[in-house]
Amino acid sequence: MKRALSLLLALAMIGLAGCRGAPAGGDASGSPEEGAGDKPEIVVVLKTVSSQYWRFVEAGAKQAFADLGVNGTVIGPASEAQVMEQVNMLEDALSRNPDALVVAPIQPSTAIPVFERYREKGIPVILIDTDAGWPGQTTFIGTDNATAGRQGGELLASMLQPGDKVALISGALGNPATDARIKGAKAALEKAGMVVVAEQPADSDKAKAMAVMENILQTAPDVKGVFCANDDMAIGALRAIEAKGRKLPVIGTDGTLEALEAILAGSLAGTVAQRPVEMGYKGVEYALKVVKGETIPRRITVGVDLLTRDNAAEKIEFLKQITK
């Protein structure tokens, strides 16, 4: 019996080892083993590789591996809640002694002790998507959330008249990314003469946003537009509005496929789309520059795209193609 267990384990390991090349080097041309010695090795550790947004980041990074001749790997835990799993992965990746690390930490403070170990070995640490504020980091590449919020606010204002009442739905309290978006949007809306009648958190969650929007429609029935700090909340708010038989412009942030399809269907007014593919690509691109001895800025901003019915179809096409 025990022998059976051992045998099964061994077989499983061998089987998995056999297909290990597939998830990592999919796009790279040629065999990953061949000539790996002279190519720089870059490890990309994401928050997870099991959600759409992170699949886009992964696709961008792999595109860069292929374009720039990098011997790279993209890894990440099974979900964004697995903080320690990610720390373990960072430790395990350290033993292969890569030339650079590109990382999006789930919980930045937990990753800093292992980042220190990278620094001790002289391996540059490039952060993408989420800043760690760690003095040893080489750079941070990400969306400027305040600007994203401002552009979202301006987009919403362009659909309304001065003096109209608007509502803001934010992420979890204390989430710096969603807070910055809301702050930016609020400033832009007020500057354009809108009146903010509600500002409530819905924890970036679709169902919560639906409940929050139902309450807002009760307390401020004359609200004319809504800005949400992410797309899931925008979809949730939209459902609440449609359930009331109303039609209001709702603007989201992120650019998920669901949001883009809702825009095409004419229900969602627009979204401020991040560029996850570009983020993954730039992460690898700048890591390579550092490996080659170039100096790079301490902070690199990835732009956003304002998407409405006019241009949502193109973006869908692009995202579907890159993850193919």
Added chain:
Amino acid sequence: MSPVPTNAAVAPDGPPRARRLSEEVRHGLGALLGLLLLCLVLTFLSDKFFTLDNLMNIARQSSVNSLLALGMLLTILTAGIDLSVGSVLALSIMTMGVVVVQWQWNPFVGIAVCLGVGTFLGWLNGLMLTKLRLPHPFISTLGTMNIARGLALIVTGAAPIAGFPEAVQYVGRAFAGPVPVSFLLVVAMYGLFHVVLTRTATGRYIYAIGSNREAARLAGIPVDRVLILVYTLSGLLAALAGLVLVGRVNSAYPLAGLGYELDAIAAVIIGGASFFGGVGTVWGTLIGALIIAVLRNGLNLLDVAADLQTVVIGAVIIVAVYLDVLRQRSRKGA
């Protein structure tokens, strides 16, 4: 003190003690062989695996689960379970974070608070099981699991706490030579509980309750007291695991330990303990925890995607439990 009952008296339908023990040793040996073979295979597949650095990584990475699994083993030996360990870990470290980082109290007071919160929650689990007579610890600890997780989120409004003093980080961070202190702690705790389980009356009571609770009660074993002790210890060990985790990452966060109860249960079961209670050893559990850690580490080194890793761990659990079933069947048939 009540008289120490012999095992034969409390478990009349169980196998004779000597035979049970030899069976456990054999099974423990099987798990050990499994671990060694796994290591051997990984050594061939990856030149990074059998290096001092990597083995010490595994020792560190297995520490938290090893401590949780030890508490879990105690509850499973009594034919119970403790689903709250991951959440108890989270609430213990979040409370410590508030005390040590936000209030700037003495770090040792903070450590005491951390262990105290875990112990208290474990004690509550035991109390609910024995005094409220909730039908199964699955229910009481499921309740505690949700309550403690919710409170851990409330403590800081879901924000993580970073920047612990050196004294708090010591067990999770420091090394003695090349060996992580956290792993030495694990070995020490396992040694201690090996003695408790095999050489003391309390240890025999724990096995006896798991073999046949009613017979244990009739034999004069203070069943309620032993059960309360078992769940209290599980809570304490969860808090200790939390202290190790905080040291490793220098921060406490409310989602810490999410789902860890499942890894702890897996370690206990892979290590040869029986869900029916009364069968299992600390060393088997340690090997179970190491098998899980080695698997995860090895699959990482081999670039196996995280979703596939989850599949492998699931398969290993099922195979291990199936072996347990076969074992039960052959014992009954004999």
